[in-house]
Amino acid sequence: MKRILLTVLITVLSLYSIKAQKEFMAGYVVNNTNDTIKGQIDNKKWATSPLRITFKKDDQEVSYRLSDVQSFVISNEVTYVRKKISLDITPNTSTELLQKFDRVLVDTTLLLKQLVKGRLSLYYLKDGKDKIHYFIEKLNNPIQELIDHRFLRTINFKTYEVHLDTYNQQLYDLCEDCSNYSGTMFKYLYQETDLIPLVMRYNIFFGDNKPIQVSRKEKFKSTFFLSAALGTYNYNIEGAVFYYTNDYKKADLKSASFGIGGLFDLPSKRHKLGVKIDLSYNYFEEDIQFYKSTLTPSDVSFLGVSIGPQYSFYKNEPKKTDIYLSSGFSFEKRLNANKADFFYEGLGDKLGYKLGLGAKFNRINVELSYNRTGPGLNINYYVAGNIQKVSLALSYALWKNK
Template sequence: MQKTFTYLLWATFLLLVTNFNTFAQKNFTPGYLISSSQDTIAGLIDNKEWDRNPSYIDFKSNSESTIQHYTIQQLNGFGFVNGDVYRKAVVKIDKTPVRFEELLNNSKPTIVSDTVFLLEQVKGSLSLYHLLDEKDKSHFFIQKDEGLIDELIQRNFVFYKNSQPLFGTSEQYKDQLKYSYLHDFSDLYSQITKTSYTKAALTSLIQKANTRLNPEITKTIKIISKHESKFGLVVGVNLTHYQFISEGYEYLTKTHFTWQKNPMIGFSHQIILPRNRKKYAIYNELAWKRNFTQGQFDIKDATYSSTGIITIKANYLGLTSMLRYSWMNQKCQPFMNVGLAGNYATSVTTRVQASEQDRTNEQTTDKFILEHPGKFEGGIVVGGGVKVKQTTAEIRLEKGTGYLNPYTEIGARKTMLAFLVTYYFN
């Protein structure tokens, strides 16, 4: 059985290696460049669906031409046909920290000037742009007609009450909108007050404001990227192995457990995160798993010998949550997972059947080892596989603690290797 595991793991490794070129595949999409002289150049742009705003792009005049590398210094902007549009701008950016721990060390506002590609969200009399910086802080910028591009400020800060540091948020952008950009539309003030510092909320507000400012001007409104949900049926087998550490249960620590095949079935829910070519996903799975394993022990010394079999049976519900990274490709999508598992045992049986002999007596034993094993188990999960159309094939390794948590004198390590197939309904 150990050889079988080795062959399967090597096969998975080779599969990932042979798909390496697939992992790094470009995604050239019809688009255009705006040069520093304001010329528009049509062609193909490697569309990475950036989460953080890019500082360079790869471009080809056509599918047969060589790749050209353009930096932000060489362009005034770029865009995709029926897709994202990025505009180069020199702006002042609020780089004040957002985390409480950082603000305790540096509470002063930090404003820097930088040259960036801003992602267009709304284009009209009022235009809205977005920037996600290197620290994953969101920034929104506003422009009226062809005037200056200003950041709409939301800033965290620390204040003290009775010498105790407290955390606060200043929603300065609401006053900017009320008194600088939309001061002639007091009927929008209540909506401004309710507007959160998010793409969807600010886009909705600016869209409505544009219909008031100048209905004749053509407006471009970008669809906000949303996550996708996929539901699936999971079936497979798991092979489970135990190792025990204890000073008082020698027959447990001396037992060599065999890998036994057990069925499992469940349902999965995958949330595919937007942008970044949908490479990242949050994967959740609820499954019924059966765990049956046996092992033999043989204990001998000068005056005593004992041989027997340990049997462990468990039925349990397992909830697994993982972060999934996929290498996107039209034909197949290799992926890797890492996350946590929590298992609840509906039934657990641990039994020893043994024959014992000393100098004077010989007896047989058939009894429960642990009368009240724990019901909960936690574990770490890693794995990988390939998705083809609506189906995935996956190998997963789970390292857990077993169900012995009330027994502090016994340490258990449970290793489960699962081979799974998932069919997605949508």
């Protein structure tokens, strides 16, 4: 058992280093001659505007600078477009606000994240000081930043913070030709959840083929699967009854299980974190015999359930490969009746925890897990110990929602 646990630990540590590897996803680049080059792009989940991207085609990597590409798309979900913009770098945090109305502008060229594409296009940018910017572009008109301006003003020796939501007037002017918004007061918040639906509704009104939100937020995803596992387990039980002490240990016993489960990914860009639930029938080769007994050890079975988080620390979308760690609480309800023999009452309901390391290849999952529970004995309060099980499970995804 110790060798198995040591092997699991070494495997986890060695595979965890894979996290530092590049994460290539299917995509394409549009270069300066308007050529579309398909391949894979290292998705770095940029917090700010990317200045360089790594592109791979036919196992050869190429580094593209900002000046080399007009746009690039990852997995038909995330789009960045190069734009010449006038960027408002006026501080907007309460501790840095300026004591003047004028904004600070710089002319620059950056890759902007495209949130909506259509007759009216919306773009997003977070700068190096974590200031959020939104840009709007109508047909072939120049792109402009939606202005959300904050500054300080002193009146009668008192200083006030002033907030001008100029972007609402900008949006009103841009949407004047859309009857969906005629007579509407524009009081939107400076955030995606307000701006994206506004722009989408405008585009759909003009029959813009129901423009897609190209950088959409991920939705809740779920996967349901069948699983089967083989394993080995040991007991380490000790206690005192009627002034007699005993230390009962046994190792290398066999176990098996099969069942159903579900993985529920939490909404995120890469679906790295989820909640996993397993319901299984668990078989153990031998029940516990505490003290000497005339009864022959027999097998025992349980109905088990486990629930806990699962974190993917490596994903390769083009190859549909995923390496993950899982953990959680486990509970097993005994299905066999307990023995009548006082010294062989056997295992009872068990509560414990479970750790796992797994890999997913398309619909196939392989997972190595370690499960530790209490003894589940019903003899008396002086009995203590643990049961440790190591299993190798194979599962198949029956259904996924996308």
